[in-house]
Amino acid sequence: MEKILRIDMGAEGGPAFKIEEPGEYAGLGGRALTSTIVSREVPPLCHPLGENNKLVIAPGLLSGTTAAMSGRISIGCKSPLTGGIKEANAGGQPAQMLARLGYAAIVLEGKPKDDTLYKIFINKDGVKIIADNNLKMLGNYDLVEKMKQEYGDKISCISIGPAGEMKMSASSIACTDMELRPTRHAGRGGVGAVMGSKGVKVIVIDDTGMKMRSPKDPEKFKDATKRWVDGLRKNPTTGQGLPAYGTNVLANVINEAGAYPTRNFSNGRFEGTPKISGEFQAEREKERGGLPTHGCHRGCVIRCSGIYVDKDGNYVTKQPEYETVWANGANCGIDDLDAIAQMDRLYDDYGLDTIEMGATLAVAMEAGIASFGDAQAAINLIHEVGKGTHLGRILGNGAAITGKVFGVERVPVVKGQAMPAYDPRGIQGIGVTYATSTMGADHTSGYAVATNILGVGGKVDPLKPEGQVELSRNLQIATAAIDSTGMCLFVAFAIMDQPETFHALIDMINAFYGLSLTADDVTELGKSVLKKEREFNTKAGFTKEHDRLPEFFKKEPLPPHNITFLVEDNELDQVYNF
C-alpha cells in the first residue's frame, strides 16, 4: 500500500489520474485515512455533490494480508445526507484486492463537465478510465454481470446502482462478495450519490498476479494471526452466535429487552419477531437449501453472513442482516421474511442503504403513504425509488427529507441520518452514540448495545443514564481505531473481553509494519480520528445542539418499559472531553 490513486473526473479533456506517494498520509489506513484526507482536502462548506467534494476509498491497515477479518473497506467524503464528514465501510473482496495491488486509497475528485458515465479498471498493469454510457441506470446485479463478461470472474467491483446515479442521499456503494455478487454495501450517508456526482458507475479491480502482502516480521506475524484466530473462535459471540444465526441473532434479544423499534419507533416490542428472528431465518435457510453460515470476504472466520433462497431453493439475496430485517420488518410492522429478503435484494440492486430506507418507509407509513405491515406496498415503494418517480425521489433522500416533505413529526434521525435498530429509550447507551457520533445516528460508531444488553465489556444498566457517556466515549474511540485497521467491527466482541486477543491484534500490526505500538497508541489513534472528524463537522456548522436526539425521545415514553431518553444534554456534551 505504497501509493494513492487520484482521479480528477473534472480534468480538462476528460478524466485523468495520477499515482502518488502517500506522503503525509503514510501509515494510515481505512477510516483514519479517509477522514484525514477529507478533513484536510475537502472544504467543509462545499456542496456535497459539487466539484470540491472528494470520495476516498481506502482498505484497512491489514487488508490484503493473511490476517483474518481484515477485509473491510472504508469510504469517506462530505455526506449529502448529514452535511458532515462520513466514513461508511463494507466487507466483500475489494479491500483485499486493492491492498494487494498496493493502493492505500483511491481518491475521486472534481466533477465531469457533462453527464457521461465512466467505469474504472484497475489491475497490476495500471488504471483505465473508460466512458460507458451503456451502464446508465443498470442495477448493481446486472452491472456486475456485465463486468464479469468484460473482465472475467477474477475481479471485484465497487459500484453504484440507479440511486447513486440519481444522487439520492440514501444511496450506497456496493462491494462484491466472494461469489461476485454486489451484496456488501458502504451503506450510510449517501456515499453512492457522491460517487454518482463524480460520474463513476463502477470501479473494477483485478489483482491477478499480485501476492499476499508480506509482513516485515513473518514469524511474529504468523504467530500473532494464529492467536488472533484462536481468540475469535473461542469467543461465544464470534465463535458460535454469529456463525450460527448471523447478525439477526439479535432480533429476539433486543425485542426481549424492549428496545426493538417497532412501527416507526412507537413501541419497543414487535409481536411478529418470532417470524423474522435469526433463529427462524437460519432454520428456513437450512430447510430450503440456503446457507446460514458464510463469510462475506476471503479470510473471514466469523462467517456471520449466509445465503437466502426462495421456496424453490433459488438464490434471492445474501442473508439479510439484523439491521435490514429490523428496518424493513419490525419498524414497518412487517413479519414476512421472504418479503424482507426481496426488499434486501432490491436495495442491493438499486444501491440503497437498507437502514435509511427502512426508517424512511416507516416515516412514509406514518404519513399515510402505505399501511404499517403492508409488505407489498413497501416493495412497491422501493421500486418507486429505483425508478426515480417523484415519490421515489422523496423516499430515496431518506427519512429526514421524507418527514419534512410530508410534515411528519416523529422522525428518528440525528444529523439527518436515520437511527438503526435499537431504540435509545430502551438502550440509553446507544442513544448517547446516536446523539454524539460524528456520523449522525450510527450504531457501529460506538456499539453500547454490547455492554448495555449483551454483557460484553462489562455491564451498564440499559435503562439508566448513569455510565452511558463514559461507555459511549470509550467505544467510539475504540471503534475509530478498529475502523482504521480494516478489521470487521465484530472482532470487538472478542477483544473487549479477551485481553490476549486484543494484544494479538496489536501484535499483528506491529509485526506487519515493524512497529511497536501499545494499547495506548491504538487509543490515541482512535482519538485523533474522532478529533479530525469533529473538527470538520464544526467547520461544516455542527454544534452541541446537533448532538441531540429528536424531541420525541424525551417526550414520548416507549412501551413496554414506558421510559424516555434520560441522558441530560450537559452529559452528552462530555462525550468529547478527551
Add this chain to the structure above:
Amino acid sequence: MEKILRIDMGAEGGPAFKIEEPGEYAGLGGRALTSTIVSREVPPLCHPLGENNKLVIAPGLLSGTTAAMSGRISIGCKSPLTGGIKEANAGGQPAQMLARLGYAAIVLEGKPKDDTLYKIFINKDGVKIIADNNLKMLGNYDLVEKMKQEYGDKISCISIGPAGEMKMSASSIACTDMELRPTRHAGRGGVGAVMGSKGVKVIVIDDTGMKMRSPKDPEKFKDATKRWVDGLRKNPTTGQGLPAYGTNVLANVINEAGAYPTRNFSNGRFEGTPKISGEFQAEREKERGGLPTHGCHRGCVIRCSGIYVDKDGNYVTKQPEYETVWANGANCGIDDLDAIAQMDRLYDDYGLDTIEMGATLAVAMEAGIASFGDAQAAINLIHEVGKGTHLGRILGNGAAITGKVFGVERVPVVKGQAMPAYDPRGIQGIGVTYATSTMGADHTSGYAVATNILGVGGKVDPLKPEGQVELSRNLQIATAAIDSTGMCLFVAFAIMDQPETFHALIDMINAFYGLSLTADDVTELGKSVLKKEREFNTKAGFTKEHDRLPEFFKKEPLPPHNITFLVEDNELDQVYNF
C-alpha cells in the same frame, strides 16, 4: 393593546383560550413582541410542527391608530423552513382591527388531538373557537367568501390555504386587504405550516364598535402624524416612484444594475425585463381598467399596490409585487405578465410564499422538471403544489428541499430560505444581509439595495466588498426597530434621508405612549430584537458557518459584471459585533 390572547389548541376537552395582561411583554409590539415571546417560550430544539412551537400574531406599536402606514402585522414562530426563529409581516387590515380590539398579540399554542380544523372569531364581545371541517382544503379566496357570508363584510381574516393545512414549508399566512381579499401575506419561513399544525384555518376579526386607539397626548400626536405624512409625500420614492409604478418599479433598475437574478441565478440581466417591468405593468393596468395606485390597508399614503385585471377588465389579483414578478418571471425565464399575475393569484389562493415558490420553480427547471420560460408548465406545477401531489409536496417545501430531492447544486438559499430578487454578486451589500440575517435569506431584514443601488442613505459601491458589513449591520438594526412599530418598511426610504421624518416617527410613538424615546433608544430596541433572535438561533444550532452564502456565489462569476461574492467570511462575522 392591553391584553394578550392565548389559545391552547391542545387543551383537554378541546381548544381553550385565556386573555392575559401583557406583563413582562408590555410596551412591545410587532416583531419585538413576536421575537421576545418566541425566544422566551419556545424551546429552540422543538419540532416546528409540534406542540411546543407557538405562533405569535402581533400588530405593531402604532397599529390601530391614525398614524399613516401603521398597518403591518408581525407573525412569529420557530420556522419549519429554516429551523430558526421567524418573523414574517404583512399588510392588510388585521393589524388595525386587532389593535383596536385591544390585542397586543394572539398566541396559538399546543396541538389538537385530532385533525379537526378550527376557525376563531374575535370581536368586541370576545373570542369563539369553532370546529369547522367544511373549511378543509379551501383556497383563501373561497374561504374568505365563506367567512363574509357568515360574519358580514366588516371583518378581516388571517388564514391559511391548502399549503398551510398540508404543513408545507413554503406556506404563507394570508391577511385580507381593504377589499376583503386574501392578498397580503406573511410569506416567508413557512408560518402557514405552523398555523396548520395548530389546526387553525382562519382567524376572523370584527372590530365593529371599536374606536381608533387614543394617544396619551392627542395634540402632539396629531402634529407628528402631519409631519410624518408630509415627509412621506415629499420623498421621491414614497411620494412618487412607489405610488406610480408599485414595487416593481425596481425591475428595470435592478436589471440595469446587472443584479436581476435570471434563470436560477445564472445571469444578472433578463432580456424579457421590458415586458414585466413596473412601468409596463402600470401601463397595462391603466389600459385595461385596473388600478396602478392603491393601498393595501386603510391609512396607507404610499399606495404602492394596485389591481391587476385581465384583458376583459376582470380582477385577477392585486398588483404583483416586484419580488413576485421577479421570482416567477426573470428567475424562471418567463416574460409573460398575465401568466405571472395568474401565478400570483394561485399563490395567494393556495397560501404560498411567492418568493420561495418562484425560486423553487427555477430550481425545478434546472433539474429538468420543466423548461425555463415555459409559463404554462410553471402554472401546472403550482397546481401540483395546491393539490398536494408528490411532486407538489416536494416543491411546496421550498427550494432547499427541492434541490436536495433532485440533486441540484445551484440552490440559492441561506439557512434553508430562498433568496429574493437581488443577486448578491451584483449587489454585495444585500449578500451580507442574506448571509447574516436571523431570518435566512431575506431582503427586508436589511435592505442594502437602497444604499448600493438607489443612493438612499448614502452611497456604497454595489460591486465592492468595502463598507457592506457596516451598511448591512445598521440596516438590520433599523429594520428590527421599524418592524416593531407596525410601520410599513417602505417608510425607510423617507426616514433614511430625511431626519425630520425620522423624528416625526419617534414623536408619534412618544406622543402616543407618553414616552420620551430618543433615536438611540430606537437603535437599542433594534439591537435587542436582533440579539434575542440570534440567541434563539444559536440555541437552535446555528453558527457562523450558517452565516454564509452557498458555495456557487464564490465560484461562479455572474454576468454581465462577471463578479463573484467578495465579502470575506471573517468580515461577515463582524455584522453582529454590537
